[in-house]
Amino acid sequence: MQDIINTAEEHLIHTYNRYPLVLEKGEGVYLYDNTGKKYLDFSAGIAVFALGYNDKRYNDALKAQVDKLIHTSNYYYSKPMAKAAENVTKASGLDKVFFCNSGTEALEGAVKVARKYATKRAGYNEEQPESEIIAMEHSFHGRSTGALAITGNPKYQKDFRPLMPGVKFAKFNDLESVKALVTKKTVAIVMEPVQGEGGIYPATKEFIEGVRALCDEKDMLLIFDEVQCGMGRSGAMYACQKYGVKPDVLTTAKALGCGVPVGAFVVGGKAKDVLEAGDHGSTYGGNPLVTAAINEVFEIFAKDRILDHVNEVAPYLEEQLDALAAKFDCIKERRGLGLMQGLEFSVPVGDIVKKAMDNGLILISAGTHIIRFVPPLVITKENVDEMIAILEKSIETSL
Ligand SMILES: Cc1ncc(COP(=O)(O)O)c(C=O)c1O
Incomplete structure (x- = not known):
């Protein structure tokens, strides 16, 4: 992993402070690094990958067009x-x-x-x-x-x-x-x-x-x-x-x-x-x-009636984030719309995001004090539970 990071750092203009993570493949709402470690992805490449990774229909449509x-x-x-x-x-x-x-x-x-x-x-x-x-x-x-x-x-x-x-x-x-x-x-x-x-x-x-x-x-x-x-x-x-x-x-x-x-x-x-x-x-x-x-x-x-799915799963995400916010004094507020949610903390969130990554959860921040949740739109309630469990553990060990 380190040799890839070194090559990238040597040749890329350093406009991003990247995490030391080399991603290799994706499947559904999970990403895998090049050591095979699995991550639940609640960032979707910054609100991009709505369908989840490796959807055969999407891949096939692209491949067919490549050949034409x-x-x-x-x-x-x-x-x-x-x-x-x-x-x-x-x-x-x-x-x-x-x-x-x-x-x-x-x-x-x-x-x-x-x-x-x-x-x-x-x-x-x-x-x-x-x-x-x-x-x-x-x-x-x-x-x-x-x-x-x-x-x-x-x-x-x-x-x-x-x-x-x-x-x-x-x-x-x-x-x-x-x-x-x-x-x-x-x-x-x-x-x-x-x-x-x-x-x-x-x-x-x-x-x-x-x-x-x-x-x-x-x-x-x-x-x-x-x-x-x-x-x-x-x-x-x-x-x-x-x-x-x-x-x-x-x-x-x-x-x-x-x-x-x-x-x-x-x-x-x-x-x-x-x-x-x-x-x-x-x-x-x-x-x-x-x-x-x-x-x-x-x-x-x-x-896949994605909009119906979002309207079903988003209230559950809100509920679970609210419950998490109620548990920790350092969480000031939850806000958002649908599957675009934020938790504002009274402390910088950088360490929590890093801990979450160590624990197999990919999150992104918005500014220094806000964790942003923009998962693939196909996440399930079970994925929300999994995310909350990892995040809770990550907050506890970061404080
Ligand atoms: C609201 C909004 N507008 C514009 C942009 C820029 O888009 P892009 O990075 O695809 O150029 C972003 C990117 O995050 C965005 O969130």
């Missing part, structure tokens, strides 16, 4: 691309989609839609009007310079200035703080319906409805970033559907492809026809291989 056609440029159509576009627009309830390669890129695209909407709103005058976007404190939208500019975390931004201008940050779940930032230039509001990296904070219904009404009133676009909370994790295909609020632009990635690099932004209503030929592009975006993966993900979601 992996890539062709966006100058042509392919059957998987057309089907995936239909799947994503139907699932989101929006009109048109652009496929890209990651969540970050999906946000970049959404920002471009917003910027161009300002031009459209001004009546396509010669000069592009200055425009502003309101994003949320503690949000996370990616690390490229545009996505980073709308990410409300000074820690990630501080060494990479100047970032894209024209961004202001409001307080999440505080409608008055959003209203106070709106000017004539404001063209869009971007937010995660459930903040993920920022610490698992679901939006309140009043907030999300208030922001929608504000966007309607001031002719601004509402952009929902559902890269993490989307694709069934909330118990609805997209979390905004749990709130009954529709955005103008929605970004999706992670579990959309369940492991192949893919992202998308979907537009509807007044955002539907903003981008035109020549406005945006991607060499790989929506190629036959990744869109075949997307289509199989949607097939399996329907066949």
Whole structure:
């Protein structure tokens, strides 16, 4: 194991503090390292692997597409691309989609839609009007310079200035703080319906409805970033559907492809026809291989009734996390939506996460004090019991 780690450390830019763990294969909700040790996975590759590992149907769909056609440029159509576009627009309830390669890129695209909407709103005058976007404190939208500019975390931004201008940050779940930032230039509001990296904070219904009404009133676009909370994790295909609020632009990635690099932004209503030929592009975006993966993900979601499963198992996870929180003074709060849950501790959680790994459980944190639970959506109640037992032991021995 150590030789692999040494080679990686010698040649990779050290942008991650990785755990000393070399993963080799996955089966269902379990991962195995290269010594054969088994781990229950409650992180799913950071909210990606919704279906569990090594699902034969998914693997076979990818293999079949590999043998047919992996890539062709966006100058042509392919059957998987057309089907995936239909799947994503139907699932989101929006009109048109652009496929890209990651969540970050999906946000970049959404920002471009917003910027161009300002031009459209001004009546396509010669000069592009200055425009502003309101994003949320503690949000996370990616690390490229545009996505980073709308990410409300000074820690990630501080060494990479100047970032894209024209961004202001409001307080999440505080409608008055959003209203106070709106000017004539404001063209869009971007937010995660459930903040993920920022610490698992679901939006309140009043907030999300208030922001929608504000966007309607001031002719601004509402952009929902559902890269993490989307694709069934909330118990609805997209979390905004749990709130009954529709955005103008929605970004999706992670579990959309369940492991192949893919992202998308979907537009509807007044955002539907903003981008035109020549406005945006991607060499790989929506190629036959990744869109075949997307289509199989949607097939399996329907066949296995994944949403029903999430709605059945998520309340049990909440119950068990609440019971755990009641046992330990160091756990301050549980919060979340569906199978996207967080436990906030009064102490840093790094040691607990490491202990859990030693004990055969993979967890991730969100910030220093929060353990984030974003398991494969196929976990069972027995898996929840197993996770709680390991976590309890890990907390006890870390304190
Ligand atoms: C809400 C949200 N938006 C955007 C991103 C960036 O996605 P990616 O890492 O696929 O570029 C993430 C990643 O964690 C995310 O959680």
